[in-house]
Amino acid sequence: MADEDDEDIGGGKKVSGKKLVLFILLPLLVLAGAGAGVYMSGLLDPILNPGASEEHVAEEEAPNEEEAPSGPGVFVPLDEMTVTLRSAGSKARYLKLQLTLELEKAEDEERVRAVMPRIIDNFQVFLRELRVEEMEGSQGIYRIREELLTRVNQAANPVKVKEVLFTDMLIQ
Template sequence: MAAETEIGESAPVKKGIPKLFIIIGAAAIVVLLGGAGLFFFLSSGSASADAEHAAAADSHGATAAAAHTFIFNLPPMIVNLNNAGDSGAFMKLTVALEVANEAMMVEIQPRMAKVVDAFQVYLRELRKSDLEGSAGVYRLKEELLRRVNVAIYPSRVESILFKEILVQ
């Protein structure tokens, strides 16, 4: 009877050990595959960026590639925001336009009145809550970029640079 008890007690231990090894092995495989996937994902992103940077440096030279953008400063704009029942809120905004070359600056100069008008019309419809947080500022930047490119078409602005944003 003592032999049966020993056999009965040792049998569940043998069944539990393989399950434990299977679970540990599966977890290790998942971690290794996840790490390998992350490594390939990160290395492929930086490799393509490095290849683009190397191609730009080869065709134009490293210092010339950095010097290909020009900044076009707009005058500061002060607009009343859409108050929707709140007290009068206003925004002071100073923007610069990044353009590809100096010839583009000359092309867009006569159309600056259209750009300022497009900005003013859009900015007056904004509410103070539209500008809260980094997401609000990002949406503002993207919308201003879209509007400036529509106003100066077929010329193109590369990006909008905020020099000053004040909302009160």
């Protein structure tokens, strides 16, 4: 007598239901899941809809009016700052810094000067928490520049500061 899980296939061989699930249905489910994952990830978009990818590339290449590169902006030099850096030892470390802000429009200069105490305060709070190790190399300086740019744009909002430029930097 045959079990209920066994099925009689063509040539008289009996295949159990467990083997049927294991060798046929399970691989089909895995392939269907993999196909759905590839489809959802967007890897098939260029194949399934070639016109949409070209439109998307054209949108990325077209510069926005806001992001259009303009000529050099207006430069506003800041007063020299000297801050005490955070150090683990008993020896105090100092950072002497001279910065210049690049603005997009000349009319923004007066607005920036009006909030200059807030900008200097934001810079001082950030710079005092730095350690000498964090300023090593170009990557450290780049990170500091990006943080200062974020802080100046928050303080000078709605004025847009394009760049924070290091005029002089001395660690002692």
